[in-house]
Amino acid sequence: MEIAVVGTGYVGLVTGLTFAKLGHKVHLVDVVPDRVKKLSEGIPPFYEPGLQELMDEVGDMIHPTLDLGQAVFFSDASFICVGTPPKEDGSQNSEFIISATEGIGDALAKRTEPHVVVVKSTVEPGTSRDIVLPILEERSGKKVGEDIGLCMNPEFLREGSAIKDSFEPDRVVIGEVAPAADPLVKVYEPLGAPIVRVTLETAEMIKYASNAFLATKISYANEMANLCERMDIDALEMLEGMAMDQRINPKFFIPGFGYGGSCFPKDVKAIVSVARRLGEPTPVLEAVLNRNELQPLRAIPMLKDMLGDLSGKKVTILGAAFKPETDDVRESRSFVIADSLVEEGATVRVHDPMALENFKELRPDLEYYEDMDEAIKGADAVIIVTAWNIYRELTPTRLNSLMDNVIILDARRTFEPDDTITYRSIGLPYRK
Numbered sequence: 512m513e514i515a516v517v518g519t520g521y522v523g524l525v526t527g528l529t530f531a532k533l534g535h536k537v538h539l540v541d542v543v544p545d546r547v548k549k550l551s552e553g554i555p556p557f558y559e560p561g562l563q564e565l566m567d568e569v570g571d572m573i574h575p576t577l578d579l580g581q582a583v584f585f586s587d588a589s590f591i592c593v594g595t596p597p598k599e600d601g602s603q604n605s606e607f608i609i610s611a612t613e614g615i616g617d618a619l620a621k622r623t624e625p626h627v628v629v630v631k632s633t634v635e636p637g638t639s640r641d642i643v644l645p646i647l648e649e650r651s652g653k654k655v656g657e658d659i660g661l662c663m664n665p666e667f668l669r670e671g672s673a674i675k676d677s678f679e680p681d682r683v684v685i686g687e688v689a690p691a692a693d694p695l696v697k698v699y700e701p702l703g704a705p706i707v708r709v710t711l712e713t714a715e716m717i718k719y720a721s722n723a724f725l726a727t728k729i730s731y732a733n734e735m736a737n738l739c740e741r742m743d744i745d746a747l748e749m750l751e752g753m754a755m756d757q758r759i760n761p762k763f764f765i766p767g768f769g770y771g772g773s774c775f776p777k778d779v780k781a782i783v784s785v786a787r788r789l790g791e792p793t794p795v796l797e798a799v800l801n802r803n804e805l806q807p808l809r810a811i812p813m814l815k816d817m818l819g820d821l822s823g824k825k826v827t828i829l830g831a832a833f834k835p836e837t838d839d840v841r842e843s844r845s846f847v848i849a850d851s852l853v854e855e856g857a858t859v860r861v862h863d864p865m866a867l868e869n870f871k872e873l874r875p876d877l878e879y880y881e882d883m884d885e886a887i888k889g890a891d892a893v894i895i896v897t898a899w900n901i902y903r904e905l906t907p908t909r910l911n912s913l914m915d916n917v918i919i920l921d922a923r924r925t926f927e928p929d930d931t932i933t934y935r936s937i938g939l940p941y942r943k
């Protein structure tokens with residue numbers, strides 16, 4: 512097939528490369544000239560493990576372009592992969608979905624061959640039918656379900672393991688205005704995953720409800736960990752014991768400073784805002800939002816217990832990315848922690864192997880270090896927020912050689928402490 516992927520962020524680029532590897536010719540469309548230029552030069556516009564290698568491998572099966580009209584006109588399918596950021600009130604900002612759909616509709620007015628439009632972005636239930644469908648019909652002059660196909664195919668990849676997730680999905684969900692999904696099923700069949708065919712709205716809701724569930728699981732683990740800390744129980748041991756129950760399982764069950772990233776925070780807020788609009792109470796999800804707001808703020812009292820007043824102290828934050836193996840800092844917990852430290856009068860140093868520039872752009876006034884040891888040298892305390900592998904190489908001996916008095920707040924249990932250092936972690940009993 513010939514496929515147009517509209518939006519070349521984490522989802523669009525990885526999806527496009529996956530299709531190219533499966534043997535399709537893929538037009539990668541974006542509105543940002545610099546991004547398209549980079550892609551044309553074979554350079555990934557962001558960090559994701561294996562991305563460069565995959566781009567090299569698919570070579571001229573991908574065609575980066577700013578010209579949405581041409582890309583869609585020549586394609587059998589177009590995938591909408593643009594961002595759906597939140598508005599102030601948490602509800603979905605549909606402006607990118609609308610502009611991409613308008614462009615696709617205009618191009619389809621001229622195309623005579625069959626074409627299926629696929630919404631891959633995470634969208635509020637009803638968006639594909641109530642926003643995308645009428646725009647497509649109006650701009651193309653064609654009828655959805657007869658002249659044009661419309662599907663909703665949510666994406667479940669995780670940044671940091673996006674390529675593996677894209678090639679090995681647990682399931683492929685396709686919502687459709689029947690029978691539009693047939694060509695899509697052919698595209699996905701080689702991946703060997705179960706294919707779930709549902710309505711547009713069900714597909715949209717499967718994505719939201721999955722993310723809200725995972726955010727709830729993380730928040731639950733965090734709340735239990737906080738409680739364990741008060742009761743002299745090691746939460747990690749406790750959660751491991753729980754997770755051996757197959758109904759619970761160990762994934763997304765390690766305590767930390769809360770979930771961040773471009774998906775969970777926005778998607779939970781969006782589904783809560785949909786529920787409010789519908790007049791349906793969602794106290795469970797409201798509590799999840801609340802727990803996630805509170806969780807990173809624990810860093811300050813935990814650090815004060817060990818270090819006393821933070822004013823004038825040098826504190827190093829290890830990890831700016833919202834999770835390891837990505838340079839994405841959207842909703843990173845490190846922003847909340849850094850801001851709180853600055854408020855307390857501390858000097859904040861930041862290290863990250865990949866996300867330093869992205870973080871610095873949003874908080875230019877902090878101190879930034881490319882070398883981990885330099886970031887730690889002479890600090891009064893270190894907070895490990897993101898569990899990058901490089902932080903697992905830290906040892907009490909190495910820290911003792913860099914700091915006068917080693918004080919560590921290790922959110923993710925990244926390394927083994929000994930009694931030469933002062934060490935705290937979430938869900939680990941602490942005695943002064």
Ligand SMILES: NC(=O)c1ccc[n+]([C@@H]2O[C@H](COP(=O)([O-])OP(=O)(O)OC[C@H]3O[C@@H](n4cnc5c(N)ncnc54)[C@H](O)[C@@H]3O)[C@@H](O)[C@H]2O)c1
Nearest residue numbers: 518519520521522541542593594595607611632633666670
């Ligand atoms: N990032 C993830 O891990 C992830 C996982 C699953 C689902 N999603 C969902 O997928 C969608 C995309 O997420 P992302 O993280 O890839 O976003 P992103 O912000 O990284 O990328 C979006 C891209 O779309 C481009 N764009 C905007 N308007 C356009 C238009 N009219 N035409 C062409 N390109 C346009 C932007 O320039 C940008 O490059 C969102 O709805 C998100 O919720 C994201």
